[in-house]
Amino acid sequence: MACTLFRNAHIWDGSGMPAYPADVLVDGNRINTIARQSGALSAEGATVIEARGRTLMPGLVEGHAHLSFGGAVNDSDLGNIPPEEHVLLTMRNAKTLLDHGFTSAYGAGTSKLRLDVVIRNEVNAGRLPGPRIRAASPEITVTGGLADERKHHMYYESFGMIADGPVEIARAVRLCCREGVDNIKINISGDDLGPNAHGGLTPMREEEVAMAVAVARDFNKKVNCHARSAEAVKRAVRNGVDVIYHCESADEEAIDLLESVKHKIFVGPAIGVIYGTLYEGEQFGFHRDSDLGRIMQRTIETTAEVYKELRRRGVRILIGGDYGFAQTPQGDNARDLKHFVDLLGFSPSEALQCGTRIGGELMSMEGELGQVKEGFLADLLLVDGDPLKNLDLLVNERNLHVIMKNGDLYKDVSATQLVQHAVAAE
Numbered sequence: 001m002a003c004t005l006f007r008n009a010h011i012w013d014g015s016g017m018p019a020y021p022a023d024v025l026v027d028g029n030r031i032n033t034i035a036r037q038s039g040a041l042s043a044e045g046a047t048v049i050e051a052r053g054r055t056l057m058p059g060l061v062e063g064h065a066h067l068s069f070g071g072a073v074n075d076s077d078l079g080n081i082p083p084e085e086h087v088l089l090t091m092r093n094a095k096t097l098l099d100h101g102f103t104s105a106y107g108a109g110t111s112k113l114r115l116d117v118v119i120r121n122e123v124n125a126g127r128l129p130g131p132r133i134r135a136a137s138p139e140i141t142v143t144g145g146l147a148d149e150r151k152h153h154m155y156y157e158s159f160g161m162i163a164d165g166p167v168e169i170a171r172a173v174r175l176c177c178r179e180g181v182d183n184i185k186i187n188i189s190g191d192d193l194g195p196n197a198h199g200g201l202t203p204m205r206e207e208e209v210a211m212a213v214a215v216a217r218d219f220n221k222k223v224n225c226h227a228r229s230a231e232a233v234k235r236a237v238r239n240g241v242d243v244i245y246h247c248e249s250a251d252e253e254a255i256d257l258l259e260s261v262k263h264k265i266f267v268g269p270a271i272g273v274i275y276g277t278l279y280e281g282e283q284f285g286f287h288r289d290s291d292l293g294r295i296m297q298r299t300i301e302t303t304a305e306v307y308k309e310l311r312r313r314g315v316r317i318l319i320g321g322d323y324g325f326a327q328t329p330q331g332d333n334a335r336d337l338k339h340f341v342d343l344l345g346f347s348p349s350e351a352l353q354c355g356t357r358i359g360g361e362l363m364s365m366e367g368e369l370g371q372v373k374e375g376f377l378a379d380l381l382l383v384d385g386d387p388l389k390n391l392d393l394l395v396n397e398r399n400l401h402v403i404m405k406n407g408d409l410y411k412d413v414s415a416t417q418l419v420q421h422a423v424a425a426e
């Protein structure tokens, strides 16, 4: 197996501890040794990367990946994409995420049943570039819920799989499990960006949520949900949903419930799409001075309040801002880190932990993914600059000098940069 030695790196290890200088030896797909004394590790047989004080950190984990989404203004835009083009779009998105330092992606919902599955399989087989992928199901929803884009006189597809009542829900979940997904997605609340049930409504019934989780458990799968209303959050917790997205309208009872299961669950605000709709959506028809704009503004405020409390209580929080819509292009995913600081009051280190260590736990790889520690899987980024001082460094792929996934050097421009520096100095 190949060895790689990072010399003179500045290690931010994902634990929340301050960064420190060290050399790091990767052997095969794992971090073998971290030596705080420079030059202590033998370079024999290893590819040597001169880090020159650049930051070595864990690969990022997208906690709310929509690998098959791209450029959609309306949810039905995704339904309009033919399957052949849609496979290619999903393939390109997987590469885009890895190019931007996301070495893992947790699927939050796919737009056709087998898109995440087939790309995950190809990436795992080494035939396509992409992150580690947990493949999502389409968003299972009830008639009138988020992702039911049909009209009474006209049929529309989106990213939804419509199922009403426990019997249909059971069938939908079994179908997704049979076809190889890792995560089931259910839409418990509505959404203000959809045409039907708004975010304050909770159209999926308790017994439907219960059935979805029970059947997913039969197949040993995780369940993610879309839950904006307080009641949706409560239905999710009461029935054992693993990953609860949004939650901005959680009341005291809902926050208490989330805290009561904090060692089992994850939450994610998906703030990127709210920010994008409010501040960068004008060209796509989202006007700031409109009812929708005011709802987006209020959502940012309520999200900040709720997540301040969830953070204080130790609930595990994920980055991932619904990237894949027109106002949230794939590749911009790391912008969520700065949004966490600017909009939600996180420190830069807290935000980065959401995108690394906590993401590793989300991938069900706690203790081996998401930190720079001996024995951990070697998913690493060498960053030109200090992300803790400027999180937006991580958004621009040019600042990622090395991207390593599972011990493989996917990208390494460290040597090229040295040459350029030398030329510039002459």
Ligand SMILES: [Zn+2]
Pocket (backbone or CB within 6 Å): 064, 066, 108, 109, 270, 322
């Ligand atoms: Zn989403």
